[in-house]
Amino acid sequence: MTLEASRTVPRPPTAKKAPTTRKSSLHRLRAKGSDRGEDLSAFVLPRYLDREGFTSRPVNKDGLVGLLVTGTIAPGRADWCDPLSILTGQPVAEENRTSLALFLVRTENSVYGITYGMGHLMIDPVRIDPGFGIEFAVRCLKEDRITKVRRQVMDARGRTDENSATSGEHIRGFGIEQFGEIVSQISGQIENVPLTFTTGNKRPAHVTGNDRSIKIHLGNSPAALLHDLQEIEEVCARPNPLPEFEFIAQVRPLGPKSEQAQKLDVRLDAMLGEGQTSRMALAVPSVCREHFEFAESFKVTLAGHAGQHAELDVDQLVAAVQRRPEGGRLRALREGRIQMFSSTDDSEANSGKVPVDHWFTAEVPDGVAHYFYWQGKWYEIGAEYLTVVEQRVADLLAQPASVTMPPWTIEMCETGERCGVPQGHKRHNVHDEDWYNKEVAAQDRYVLLDKNNVHTERLRGGGLEIADALGPQGQFICVKKAASSTAPLNHLFAQGRTGIETVRFDLQARKDFLSKVDKLSPRHALDRSFSSPTLVFGILLKNGAELTPDSLFAFAKISLLHTATALEGMGARLEVVSISRTAETGMARATTG
Known part of the structure; x- marks a missing residue:
């Protein structure tokens, strides 16, 4: 046997198998009224449709119908170039480049936005369904495989907590109060959802659901993506969350520009005009909580007037805007500012200038649901939650x-003499x-x-x-x-x-x-x-x-x-x-x- 005959012929390198899924951010979007055939470009902020360097193209491939919008923002030299050049004595001229991609997909039931890079910036925020991420997560998460929870305490403390467990633990281990805590993000392992990612894959699928989107592995082919969207819709159609998560779904934030939030703004503005303070109160904003107990005075700049006060009172804030024109009262609270001081005058500030409406809370009942204005945002509280x-x-x-x-x-x-204290008798x-x-x-x-x-x-x-x-x-x-x-x-x-x-x-x-x-x-x-x-x-x-x-x-x-x-x-x-x-x-x- 010759040397040449015994030589092993090398095999050509095996082509790397293309991934069948990619972890993506998925938003569910809301049409205006009942128009399910609305032009998909209406879900995109107009400035990105008209921006130089951005393109929008219709998609119709193998049953997948949608709109693709992509582009790159290159604003020029990074703002840190000049100070770094001065610091080092070396010329620095680097450029920031931000890529954006948004794929809008229409199914029989909904319109979805799948974002890549900073693509979420292109979605009109009014159209985002704020309850989608939490709604999906609490219907399919494994209660003993939760990896992260972010929550806010809905009272005057204004506290936000985030806790993680790398390998996952039971939802009860995160110590969530079932009353007055808003879960704004939850992550963990899901089960009983036959996604493309789990087909033939021994690894479990994970999801992060928040008040704007879900982050999850989605199929890379038209058929696989449509299959995954259908499975997600079936999960959301389940009538109730899993028992361990039911209390989470009872509180959900409303998008600030949503139709419901705008209606509530109008109602709250009217309540301010009528001086109805029975369902209003003060609450200390999160950014002021740490130093609030050391505050000796508060500087209130509101409705064109500024004054130093030893204490704050909700009646004082309402009275300052009550006589303003319709539609301008709540706006005045949002534009006004309150600053805390450790002194009785304005010589020792211990907080920044915080919007007045962040100090202001209000409750607006509306049929079976209740809405709360808290730290500048609206929240919807389910009827069952309120009953409990x-x-x-x-x-x-x-x-x-x-x-x-x-x-x-x-x-x-x-x-x-002790007497009957007539109204206004100081x-x-x-x-x-x-x-x-x-x-x-x-x-x-x-x-x-x-x-x-x-x-x-x-x-x-x-x-x-x-x-x-x-x-x-x-x-x-x-x-x-x-x-x-x-x-x-x-x-x-x-x-x-x-x-x-x-x-x-x-x-x-x-x-x-x-x-x-x-x-x-x-x-x-x-x-x-x-x-x-x-x-x-x-x-x-x-x-x-x-x-x-x-x-x-x-x-x-x-x-x-x-x-x-x-x-x-x-x-x-x-x-x-x-x-x-x-x-x-x-x-x-x-x-x-």
Whole structure:
């Protein structure tokens, strides 16, 4: 056998198999009215259809009907070239280039936009269905394979949280509250959806659903893409979310330029003109939450006027825009600005200038659904969600309490007489909280704790007020005059929850607290183990209104339920007391949960 005969002939390289799918962002778009045959170019912002370097082409291939829009934005030298040249002494001349592609696809049921690069910028935002991503995800995600959750707390705290689990965990592990938390993004593994990606593929499919789109592997051929869109439509057509995710679908944001949001803007503008503040309140924006407690004054620039204020009040904001022309009241709130200061004047700013409407919340009922304006956006709350919230709050307000709360009366006139306080009579005011706390503590076996702070190393010397008063059986009593703002109630709920957590879990704080109680009231009937403490919220609403599910503002209800859930987890009992303003009613009606 010769050397040549034994030589192995090399095989030609195997061609790399083209991928059958690609992870893409999919938007569901809404037609105007009932026109299902609307020109697809109407879903694209006109400036991209007419822009130099952009092209739009109709598509009709193997049953796939749509419109393809592509282009590249090249604005010239990057803005960092000059400073980098100066810094290094070397010439730098690089260019930014941004590519955009949008493929609009029409099916029998809907129009979809598949985006590549920055292609989502070309979609008219009014046309995007904001509920699509979450609607799909909560109908097919595996509850024990969730990888990421982004959520916002829908109360005056304005907090946004994002939690991830690389390998996935159960939805319950993310600690989502079932009341008042808006899930704006959720990611995880899906099941029972026969997509092209899962055909003959041992790897599970994943999806990220948010309030604008879903990110998922879609087929690369016309037939495969149409198949995947059909499977996605079948998932969305399922009548209900999976049980573990049902509460998520009850709250959804509305697109700011959507038809429903614009109708709600008109209704809210009319409410502002009528001065209807019963369903309005203040809420601290997310960007101001950290420094809000240190604010000594607020500069309000609104409707052409600027002023420094020691406190904010929703009536003050509404009055500033109430007499403006129809359609201009809500716009004035959006154009106005509020800035916080650590000083009583404008010498020490501790926040930026935040739009006034971000401090403003409102509730607008509309048939079976309710809508909330919160931090400049509209949210729709489903009827079932509201029913559960109302019932739980009603349960908290249905039982007798274990403490007596005296009436919170009107202070004396200059003549020394108590009278019937006519509307607008500025010389007659409700006594302040300092006065009321002393009234509570004047009762037999009650103890005044107001301003008697506990100091520990963990509290970094600042101290903490555990409660305003101690009840005869060791009840922790926290008091608040709520007036017309949600913020004081959120502060009340946070104070009570933090106080219980501190005496239960901080040994040094517990010792300091017990030492103070022993000095004030030796042999007080206080359970020193704090294994099942009782927390009492005493609340005086505006005009002495009775505490009911209807008289509590919606976001206050949500904060109350959050607090009740946290206290229940600590073995604590919560009581809520509605305080009367007049002595004629005798003891205030007390409620508990």
